[in-house]
Amino acid sequence: MRKLSLAVAAVAAIGVLATSALAADMQKVRIGTEGAYPPFNYIDSDGKLVGFDIDIAKALCVAAKFDCEFVVQDWDGIIPGLIAKKYDAIIASMSITEERKEKVDFTGKYYSTPAKFVGAKSMKVDIPEGTDAGNKALAGKAIGVQRATIHENFLRDNFPDADIKVYATQDEANLDLANGRLDLVMADSMALKEGLLNTEDGKDFEFKGPDYNEPKWHGLGAGIAIRKGEDALRESLDKAIATIRADGTYQKINDKYFDFDVYGK
Amino acid sequence: MFDLQGYGWMLWDGLQMTLLVGLCSLVLAILMGLIGAWGKLSENRVARAAAATYTTVIRGIPELLLLLIIFYGTPTLIQGIAEDLGYDIIVDFNPFIAGVLTIGFIYGAFATEVFRGAFIAVPPGQMEAARAIGMSSVLAFRRVMLPQIWRFALPGLGNIWMVLIKATALISVIQLEELMRKSFIAMGATKLPFTFFFTAALMYLAITVISMLGQQRIERWANRGIRRA
Amino acid sequence: MDFQIIVDSFPKLLEGMALTIEITGLALIMGFALAVPLALLRLSPNPLVWPPVYAFVLFFRGTPLLVQIFLVYYGAGQFRPLLQEYGLWAYFREAYFCAVLTLTLNTAAYTTEIFRGAIQAVPHGEVEAARACGMSGWLLNRRIVLPKALRLALPAYSNEVVFLFQSTSLVSIITLMDLTGVARVIVARSFDVYEIYITAGLMYLAVTYGILGIFRQVEFRLSGHTRERPDGDATADPLKPFG
Structure with a gap:
């Protein structure tokens, strides 16, 4: 139910038509996020997961043709949770740092603010x-x-x-x-x-x-963390970031939350 | 002060989750307790040592730390072992399962002591008598031991339930959306911490009071036909 | 297992343990001091005296400690103007004060209940004998009832001490750097979940059984008059956990 309603919300938020037939053969990707970091990711009073990270994640899933599911995880356990395979990627405003790179791999940044x-x-x-x-x-x-x-x-x-x-x-x-x-x-x-x-x-x-x-x-801005060595997933996500940057989806989400370019230099 | 600003339903949901996770944990604790008590009273040295280690370790380490170890550590450990054996498996603990496992595992150690005491409280002559009139050991256990173990164990189990249901509040730390977590979310949105935590406290208190009354009734029922000293 | 991280972080973990023990000790002393009079009041026949004590004990025993800590720590913020008016905010502002206050009240409630049971378990004959000798009121309590009750309460009280010691791990949730707090900070940076948490767990384990060992010694000393012979019973193992 939850997955279904998220999928519906994703379609509504991004304005892309997805047919349900697609769902069958799409790769399933579970996305870990924190849900307590407004405006990037948080839970609204209806109990729904919303925010910039969430919209970006949904857009990336559409671009990469992933069947995505969100998993909410408190921050101090978010990397252990990824390593423990509770989910496959972290989209939660996580900065790309050398320390973290020892434990996980990152995509390129999807935004950067001081x-x-x-x-x-x-x-x-x-x-x-x-x-x-x-x-x-x-x-x-x-x-x-x-x-x-x-x-x-x-x-x-x-x-x-x-x-x-x-x-x-x-x-x-x-x-x-x-x-x-x-x-x-x-x-x-x-x-x-x-x-x-x-x-x-x-x-x-x-x-x-x-x-x-x-x-x-x-670090080098906020990126998506994935388990070490899962290069295929990293490449797909990097490609998806490039896609939404190019086709205006990113700009639309950016403008929904901020009055300046959050992607940074 | 008790204007819950529309978040009352959220606490109500949380209360149901608290009860559900508490009951599931209790079932696991009873199972672990029976196994633990069997181990403690076993002739087998390995079983005795394992049961003793179990109760010693669990009772010596804070619940919060055990919860963090089980929730964050166990999946990685199991996957690591599986990988060494050449398997690629995913151990997915959702917070509910991790919570039930942790709380059930911890309180199983306390239930072990309760059941051990209950086993010992049944005079050994009764089992010997049952065996002497030709009952198999399983039948004798079922007809003679079990009904009495329950009676002896009930007060202890009742106490465990009341401590256990309070311990479920800790599961909020690993994001299970039970009463405590829901109160926290409501507090974040309304900035009325006292109102929500006090309401949550009263809900826990209600569970405790109802449990106390229930325990008295059940004990009276279990002890029917037993003459009081 | 990465042993280097254990060696490197051990001094920090020890500092955390020091705070854990400090908070436990403070709460225990103050909780004990509250519990003795509360237990006597709890047994008062006066309907204006015992119900408030009963309500206090029921509330603190019937709700999770975590809720109590949040209630005091974050709840105080809701009454900040009032607390400031009475000059109390300076105390409630400190997480340390909130933690010690909550743990004190919590252990006072549990200890009150333990002492109540122990006072009621004092053999009636001893009280009657004391009354026959002309003792009453405070003298009776001080000389006969309380010493006997405290001795009877010792096994249950030793368990309460252990529970309180372990409960202090919750103060890490309100920013204090106790043993659990320090362990969480180290894990947050190094991600060495097992190494650190298991080391911290073993430290708790060691102190827990240290506490129990001390209590067994005290119990042994205090029960001299009830033992048959000084070298008698060899089956009593002073370190045997929880009987």
Whole structure:
């Protein structure tokens, strides 16, 4: 039922006509996503999985002629889940990093945005460019970050004097920021903008400090992770990314969520 | 304060899932408990050692950690072994199955102690008498032991059920959409954490209270015809 | 198995264990201090006294600890203006405080129930004898009932200590870096699920049986007068798990 309704939603969202006859001989691909990272992937109040990643995933499945099914998995178990074959690909705004490449393979990026801090408008804090100076400026500040993200690694390696607190989801970190338990949160700038700043709860908060985009930690943008050695799947997905970039599908999804080009340079 | 903002149905769904996962776990725990108790009382040294290791390890490690090990570790382990043997298999644990396996496995260790106590509580003379009048060991077990084991084990099993149903809340950590997880989702959307967690707490409390009353009735029923001391 | 990662992360895991033990210890001491008077109040015949204690015990024993932790940690946020007014927010702001508070109340409820059972199990004859000697009220409780009850409660209480120790793993969910929290942070980066989680599991196992061993020793000491001969019973294994 769930698969069927997702397939129907996919057709509706992308406006591509798929005939049911196709389903029989299509390759079945299970896609792992987090479902707690608005606006990229989250569960709306109807209990449906929605967001930029989800729309992209559906478009890729149409382009690659895959019969796709979504599996929701919390972030800190998302790579172990892939390795354990709970699903075949991760489409969940996962940044392509060297550390992760030791465990999984990636397609090319499908978008890329910098990381930023968010804090209360009322809080005076000057975060200078460069991580050494930044570390000094933020010594002792409580910074919330999601467990097992590039942002956690980036903070631990570059802001060792800050009081880093990890959460299972970005939502919980945002909640504690609103509660005043945290001075700052760090995450992808788009996720913070759409998931916090543009919402009712985010009206007292703003971006602080510079953009961070260090390839060593932030990687080469968000890609699709697959198990090591599954080259056929990786190539199909890379081709599908190129297809939707070329035929305007990507642009349509981009415009549905953002007022700028999220693909980056 | 108890305006659930339309998320009440979501909690109701979650409650049903909690009960379902709890009942399935209880069945598994009882099975594991019977096997474990058999192992503990077995003449076989290997069976005894295995049963002792099982209860020792399970009772020494926090449930949350066991859950993380079973959910994230087991499929990889089984697949690794299969690959070494030259098979390519997919072990797909959905959160429901992983939850039932973990909770059932953990509480099976507690049920082992309950059943062990119940086995011992039946005077050995009764089995000997049953065998002496010509019953086979299976028949004697079914007619003489089982009815009494249940009676002796019921209070313990009732307690296990009440602890177990609370432990199912942990399965929310591996994304089973039970009561706790649903409360979390509702909290994320409404930013009313106290309202939803308190409602969830009351639902768990209702399960506990109903279970306590049920346990009293069942015990009275199981002990019918037994003179009280 | 990658043993290097175990060796490398062991110091961090030990730090986590230190926090686990610290939180367990604090909650135990405060929970015990609450439980003794609560158990006495619970047994009061006064209908204004025992029902609130009963409700407290029922709530904390009848709901999952995870819900209680979320209720205190995230729930406090819903009452932030009120808590700020009374100057309490400074405490509730800290995950550490919320964790210790919840665990204290939780173990206090379970311990109250254990002590209630133990106080009721004190042989009536001993109480009558004490009354005959002219003891009553606090003196009777202090000299006769409580010492006997605490000794009777020891086996059940040792189990509660172990449960509490293991329950502290839940504080990792509200950002604290206890043993489970540290293990999850390491796994999040290295993905070595088994190596780290099993090492952490063995550390919990070791401390659990250490705690039980200590309690067996204490029980053994306290039961001197009930033993037949000093070198008598060789079947009692002090490390035998949970009887």
